[in-house]
Amino acid sequence: MRLGVLDIGSNTVHLLVVDAAPDARPMPEVDERSTVRLMRYVDDDGAISPAGVEALTDAVRRAVKAAAKHDVDELIGLATSAVREAANGATVLEHLAETAGVKLQVLSGPAEAELTFLAARRWHGWAAGRLLVLDIGGGSFEVAQGLDETPEYAVSVPLGAGRLTRDFLTDDPPSPKQLQALKDHVKKVLAPVAKDLAELPRADHVVATSKTFRSLARLSGHQVAVVGPEERRRMRLDDLRDWTPRLAKIPAEQRTELPGITAERTYQIVAGAIVAQRAMKALEIEELEICPWALREGVILRRMERL
Numbered sequence: 001m002r003l004g005v006l007d008i009g010s011n012t013v014h015l016l017v018v019d020a021a022p023d024a025r026p027m028p029e030v031d032e033r034s035t036v037r038l039m040r041y042v043d044d045d046g047a048i049s050p051a052g053v054e055a056l057t058d059a060v061r062r063a064v065k066a067a068a069k070h071d072v073d074e075l076i077g078l079a080t081s082a083v084r085e086a087a088n089g090a091t092v093l094e095h096l097a098e099t100a101g102v103k104l105q106v107l108s109g110p111a112e113a114e115l116t117f118l119a120a121r122r123w124h125g126w127a128a129g130r131l132l133v134l135d136i137g138g139g140s141f142e143v144a145q146g147l148d149e150t151p152e153y154a155v156s157v158p159l160g161a162g163r164l165t166r167d168f169l170t171d172d173p174p175s176p177k178q179l180q181a182l183k184d185h186v187k188k189v190l191a192p193v194a195k196d197l198a199e200l201p202r203a204d205h206v207v208a209t210s211k212t213f214r215s216l217a218r219l220s221g222h223q224v225a226v227v228g229p230e231e232r233r234r235m236r237l238d239d240l241r242d243w244t245p246r247l248a249k250i251p252a253e254q255r256t257e258l259p260g261i262t263a264e265r266t267y268q269i270v271a272g273a274i275v276a277q278r279a280m281k282a283l284e285i286e287e288l289e290i291c292p293w294a295l296r297e298g299v300i301l302r303r304m305e306r307l
Contacts, residue, residue, distance in 0.1 A: 002029070003303060004072035005296045006063050006100060010038050010082035010138025010162050011211075012264065013059035016296045017070050020304050026297065030070050034059035035264040038082045039138060039162035047087040053095065056083075060099045076299055077104040080112060081139035081160065109156020113142035115298030117151045120207050122301055123293040129204030132197075134279060135294060136212040136272050138162035141279070143193055145203055153200060157189050161212050161265075161272035169271055172252050179248055182271065186278045194282040206285050208235075209294035211265060212272035217290045218260025219243055233290045237280045244273040 003026070007014040017030035036059055041052025048056075067075050077100050083089050084106050097104045107115070113135070120133045133151075135142040139160035144151035168174075168182040208217075213235070220239035247255065248270045255266040265272070280288070 001073040001307070002071060003300055004030075004067045004070075004075040005299050006060070006067070006075055006077045006102070007296055008056065008060065008077070008079045008083055008096060008104070010080065010140075010160055011268070012036060012138075013056065013063055014296065015063040015066055016300070017067065017072055018300055020300060020307070022304060022307050026300050026304065030066065032063065032066050033264075034062055037138075037162060037264075037267065039160075039166045042082070042086060042166070045087055046085070048083070048089075048092050053092055056092070056096060057099050060096055064100050074303075075100070075102050076303060077102040078295075078299060079104045079106050080295075081109065081137065081156070081158075082162070084108075085139070109140055109142065110154045112137075112140070112295055113144040113154035113156055114151055115302065116142055116209055116295045117144035117146065117154065117298070118149055118301055119293035119295070119298035120209060120291045121146075121149050123291050123297075124205065124207060128207075130201060132203035132206045132283070132285075133291070134206070134208045134213070134276075134288070135210045136161055136208075136275055137210060138268070141275055143197070143279075143283075145197060145200060153196060155193055155196070157193065159186060159189055159275050161268040161275065164271040164275065165268040172267075173249055174270060179270075179274070182274055183278065186275055187282070190278060190282045197283055206288040207291040208276070208288050209291045211262075212269070213276060214290055215260040215262065215265050215269060216240060216243070216273055216276055219247075219258055234287055235290065236287045237277065237285065240273065240277045240280065244270070244277050247273055 003020045004017045012033040014033040018026040041049045132145045141159035144154040146152040217233045217235040220243040255261045
């Protein structure tokens with residue numbers, strides 16, 4: 001059957017369509033996204049503004065139209081942290097569900113981490129051993145670790161690249177004072193996560209998902225291996241340490257001239273780089289691998305289990 005996932009996230013509204021069958025790899029047919037950058041529409045009271053609701057509605061309509069065009073048998077709707085946590089989130093979700101014509105699953109942070117972990121586990125297989133998975137979104141940062149398909153540890157913290165850009169990096173390019181305040185904040189929020197993971201067996205393999213990590217790896221990654229049709233990219237902490245301060249000195253519009261930095265990510269890539277660097281340092285990760293599967297694939301895999 002042809003499955004579609006409509007993911008209403010903090011930065012984009014993303015439609016992924018795959019041809020799915022039991023015991024088979026889900027084959028992607030359509031991958032379309034609309035950039036919304038929802039965090040810029042959240043007011044001081046934590047509510048999504050009318051302009052933000054309109055931008056989300058337009059993006060959802062385009063995604064639903066694309067799903068119909070590609071003959072999707074079943075459309076699964078997701079809403080993640082930015083909409084979930086908004087002061088008017090319930091009203092906005094009801095409106096978007098009506099626009100999409102499907103019920104929207106409102107995932108908790110740990111649920112996002114667990115589904116992303118499932119996708120990474122299936123992608124890397126059992127040979128990867130104990131797996132540690134990192135995912136930077138627009139509103140939150142997920143960390144999960146485990147030996148099986150369900151992680152023994154899964155947590156979500158409010159360190160999304162869009163959220164932190166809005167709250168800390170108000171200048172373009174950001175000032176040294178703003179950067180230091182953000183670094184201090186990230187270090188403080190990550191301290192309990194690092195403490196929890198230090199009490200667990202050390203991971204055998206560390207992977208990162210999300211467009212933010214992929215962009216940073218294209219910019220600073222040092223190894224690319226092609227396995228079949230897939231590109232496998234790795235990123236070292238030392239390389240990220242070198243690139244993060246350089247990114248912070250470049251205006252957002254000029255960052256798109258760099259490899260891997262797209263227009264939809266350029267405004268929040270500095271915050272994303274700081275989270276990635278601080279996380280790797282706090283969790284004592286010298287190198288990680290980029291995983292192409294993430295939350296949407298995890299949702300599809302879980303649905304396929306129920307076919």
